[in-house]
Amino acid sequence: MTFDEQLQQLLDGFTSRLRDEIAGQVRDEVARQVRIVADELTAAAHAEAAAHAEAIAHAEATAHAEALAHAEALAHAEGLAHAEGLARAAAERGPVTGQLADGIRALGGAQSLSEVLDTLVRCAGEEAARAGVLLARGDRFHGWRFLGFDPSFATGDSLDIAREYGGVITQAVESAAVASPGPDGRAGAPVFAQLPPGRACVAVPISIGGQVVAVLYADAGLEPETLNAAPGRGNREPGTLNLEPLEILARFASQRLEALTALKAARSLTMGREPPAAAAGGGDESTEQHAAARRYARLLVSEIKLYHEPQVAQGRRERDLATRLGGEIARVRALYEQRVPAEVRRNTDYVHEELIRTLADGDASLLSR
DSSP states (O other), X not given: OOHHHHHHHHHHHHHHHHHHHHHHHHHHHHHHHHHHHHHHHHHHHHHHHHHHHHHHHHHHHHHHHHHHHHHHHHHHHHHHHHHHHHHHHHHTTOTTHHHHHHHHHHHHHOOSHHHHHHHHHHHHTTTBSEEEEEEEETTEEEEEEEEXXXXXXXXXXXXXXXGGGOTHHHHHHHHTSOBOOXXXXXXXXXXXXXXXXXXXXXXXXXXXTTXXXXXXXXXXXXXXXXXXXXXXXXSOSTTOBOHHHHHHHHHHHHHHHHHXXXXXXXXXXXXXXXXXXXXXXXXXXXXXXXXXXXXXXXXXXXXXHHHOXXXXXXXXXXXXXXXXXXXXXXXXXHHHHHHSXXXXXXXXXXXXXXXXXXXXXXXXXXXXX
């Protein structure tokens, strides 16, 4: 083999090796770029899937809230028609009807929970010598507003009594029905009323979602029975106690409270559905996030109590709330985790706090499995 041939052979071998090395580098670079593109596409797909899931969750929550609001609006309209029907029926029996109908219309126009209760007291004051509303909170009753009683607790703020002193008020809460003193004297007037024996009184429960939250109390006042007003007359004269209008007013107030509560919950679900942005290091933004998380947890847990009151009551008695309502609690936690940022959830479990406060009535052991 000549020198030129040997040189050409070496050159060909070098060229071949160089070509292989360059091809290998190209293949590696292509593979690297392919991996980068694949990672980017995967991340984009995950982001798109998360956005799609969030959109579906938002649509479902909005549809649920709108359906709830629509159903409650219908229930409110039906309740108004029913109460006005009772008022029309009462119209055939006496002249109190116009006054009762005015009361129902006033309650129907109330735009807040406190306005409903204030209106109820005012209207009940036209049907009894004395009337007032008390809130049921645990084992005690707290005054809201009163007419015809001692001025010292006219606004109700200073009245706070235990259930054992509530008389017919306690009976109304426990039975969830209208209560008045019976012939056996088992339940009489509440202690604060200082009502003489034989004087008429009545307590009508005010409920939201099947739970008694307040009581309308009314009585004939402190004057002798000889001063009773003429039957059917609506006024505040001593002796006045029109039982049927009082019951109608209280029951319609319950329906109005339910409607306002449900509509408020619906608005909370339909507004601000986007998850809060993560806090950049505490401060006002972090504080607002925690406050929003606490409010959302309270709303979700309150919904369990609203729609599953019998199971809640039985779970408290049997001390198995976590097991009995496990499915609902899991649903609440899933909704909560979808909306509340992870850094907020790491710091405080607001759902658990609300479960103890609202469902277990402060007894954490009721939620142990």
